[in-house]
Amino acid sequence: MKRLNRFPLAALAIAMPLAVWSCKREERSFRVQPPAADTTDKVIVSKLRAGQMMATTTQRAATEPSGGPIAPPPPGIAPASKPSAGLVHNGYEENAYAVGEGNRLYLAYNCVGCHFHGGGGIGPPLMDDTWIYGSNPEQIFATIVEGRPNGMPSFRGKIVDYQVWQIVAYVRSMSGMLSKDVAPGRDDHMAGAPPPNSMRYQPPQWSTVGTIR
Template identity: 40%
Template sequence: MSLRFRNSTALLALAAALWGCNREERQTRGKPLGETATAAMPDTVYPGTGNAPAPDPRAAQYEGNASAIAQGQMLYNQMNCVGCHFHGGGGMGVALMDGKWRYGGRIDQIVASIDQGRPNGMPAWRHRLTEQQMWQLAAYVRTLSGQERKDAVSARADEVSNTPPQTQTKREPLMPADSDEQ
């Protein structure tokens, strides 16, 4: 067999192998919610004595999803959430590392805060982020509290620090996001 025939056969085999691969499809494009005809996200804040609304069914799709958390981590830096929340430790914005969540710590409640904004400083990101980006960002913000599974979080943070990787930090006890004990 000639060398030319072997190379073309190998190339053909490689192309056939790549064609047959099933890859995960991710939707990376979308319009911000203000540019689409979708309704506003429902407000998930409720009085302390009332019953909590049922979690949004989309939460299961993003919570604990390593890909969504990684995308959310990039968005957290790109959208300059770091400027106010200083890598989750607080500053001009509230701290995201503790168990105290003023407007609820469930992922759908975090999405509602990103979408609608909150009084005294948190802007509404509805016209700047797509719905998917808000869910990804909320998935990452949930990991800052240390309650996320360690196999879902990133092994390294993107900022310069001397802290151990998130996968090696002690997992905080799981606290219900809507409990009064916070």
């Protein structure tokens, strides 16, 4: 009897934490507070600036420019959860919807035209662990807003701050820097790069990994 009892107990002892661990899921806070934008200054490092926008589809305006200066974060909302690496805690990184929005905005603001789906082209890849101007949320925020001297345009005044933070969350997801439980929605487009959350944070891959067609 004793032996019989011990087995389920031991199994339970293993299963319980396992169950608890596997129950870990996205802790969704419904009001994510974007970080304060004053972590960046008003200096534009790049001579290239995103300019006039023109809607070219019949369905919708492609972009939603803010046109204004950097907005302060909305007051009175408590930070959602524990801070991520870096100076700034970007609550959007714990929110799948926000990361999905970041993906949508990444396409709408033509980030995809230079960085493609993470592999790079005109701009460097975003899916590896090489970061010329830093991989922390506030560094990526600054890179988008200020621009960078070797060709990254400044989007200051073109994207509202909370959307930039959403793009930052998506960009960091491309190299697997976000928690696995913040799974983005299914991508309905042509099979491209592996889904962001299946990425390992690893060096650039220059030789063939599998055959992707």
